[in-house]
Amino acid sequence: MSRETLSFPPTSIPPLSPYLPPPNPTSPKPHLTLTYATSLDASLSLAPGVRTTLSGPFSKAMTHYLRTRHDAILIGCTTATVDNPALNSRLESITSLDQQPRPVILDPKGRWEFTEDSQVIRLAAEFKGKGPWVVTTRGKEAEERAGLLERVGGKYLFLETGEGEKGRFEWGDVLRVLGKEGLKSVMVEGGGEVINSLLAEPENRLVDSVIVTIAPTWLGQGGVVVSPPPRREGGPPQLRLGDVSWQPHGEDVVLCGRILRS
Numbered sequence: 379m380s381r382e383t384l385s386f387p388p389t390s391i392p393p394l395s396p397y398l399p400p401p402n403p404t405s406p407k408p409h410l411t412l413t414y415a416t417s418l419d420a421s422l423s424l425a426p427g428v429r430t431t432l433s434g435p436f437s438k439a440m441t442h443y444l445r446t447r448h449d450a451i452l453i454g455c456t457t458a459t460v461d462n463p464a465l466n467s468r469l470e471s472i473t474s475l476d477q478q479p480r481p482v483i484l485d486p487k488g489r490w491e492f493t494e495d496s497q498v499i500r501l502a503a504e505f506k507g508k509g510p511w512v513v514t515t516r517g518k519e520a521e522e523r524a525g526l527l528e529r530v531g532g533k534y535l536f537l538e539t540g541e542g543e544k545g546r547f548e549w550g551d552v553l554r555v556l557g558k559e560g561l562k563s564v565m566v567e568g569g570g571e572v573i574n575s576l577l578a579e580p581e582n583r584l585v586d587s588v589i590v591t592i593a594p595t596w597l598g599q600g601g602v603v604v605s606p607p608p609r610r611e612g613g614p615p616q617l618r619l620g621d622v623s624w625q626p627h628g629e630d631v632v633l634c635g636r637i638l639r640s
């Protein structure tokens with residue numbers, strides 16, 4: 379388990395602030411920030427199922443700052459399985475559990491086989507992170523595992539999948555469930571399927587801001603690539619960011635923007 383602590387300089391906060399959740403939100407829909415680290419060839423990892431470090435120490439600290447500014451971090455069950463992530467913030471300035479985000483795992487088919495040794499469970503047991511919420515359709519599997527989640531302050535949230543592709547949840551439904559649970563902001567971290575499904579039409583309308591760390595490296599073919607489905611016929615040919623800002627963080631650059639609405 380990681381014992382690292384990170385520090386993020388206060389002078390780096392103002393350029394990020396316009397893209398962060400508002401301090402007094404009025405909308406019932408949680409603010410959604412899409413954030414991930416990518417290579418120059420749009421890869422999130424060297425191959426499916428491989429944890430790949432892209433962020434350098436400065437942009438990593440930025441991600442951990444972003445984690446403190448959101449009520450939740452959301453990932454897909456494949457990332458939960460292969461990365462065995464901690465999903466807490468390791469900023470040295472953190473003094474209480476209240477400052478930690480809620481880990482949320484999308485797991486419609488109950489595939490994430492967590493145990494008490496999974497990092498996110500262990501850290502929650504040590505009060506270094508909050509207990510995860512697992513969004514699933516699976517009542518039976520959940521019944522068997524609910525005890526472990528509940529012991530560390532987590533729980534299952536039940537949701538039906540939409541009629542669309544591959545038995546996925548509708549993103550509007552996911553946000554509605556999380557909003558009802560009191561979350562005002564969600565930082566979606568990945569992986570590829572989560573990001574590409576969120577960037578598809580019309581779901582991308584739910585994205586309030588995008589913060590991407592670009593590392594100066596190529597991962598090569600065969601990686602997990604960010605590339606949303608083709609745009610609909612008759613619609614504009616590109617999905618593009620506006621209101622853009624580029625900020626260097628060490629050797630990486632952090633791109634912030636908002637999806638342009640057609």
Ligand SMILES: NC(=O)c1ccc[n+]([C@@H]2O[C@H](COP(=O)([O-])OP(=O)(O)OC[C@H]3O[C@@H](n4cnc5c(N)ncnc54)[C@H](O)[C@@H]3O)[C@@H](O)[C@H]2O)c1
Pocket residue numbers: 413414415416421422423425426427428429430432453454455456457458460461484485486487545546547548549567568569570571572573575602
């Ligand atoms: N560089 C980064 O910032 C970053 C971030 C996260 C993950 N990763 C990497 O990404 C890879 C995993 O990506 P992936 O695409 O294989 O898997 P993923 O993490 O996106 O998980 C996919 C699974 O999540 C669930 N899921 C996704 N979208 C859903 C939706 N809309 N509704 C319901 N369920 C949904 C499904 O069960 C699906 O099988 C790993 O190698 C990981 O290391 C990199």
Ligand SMILES: Nc1nc(=O)c(N)c(NC[C@H](O)[C@H](O)[C@H](O)COP(=O)(O)O)[nH]1
Pocket residue numbers: 414415429430431432433438441453457461462463464465466567568591
């Ligand atoms: N910002 C960022 N830079 C990276 O180089 C990288 N690989 C990820 N990946 C995001 C994914 O959600 C991972 O699973 C978590 O970054 C792991 O989270 P922890 O550090 O264990 O808390 N994210």
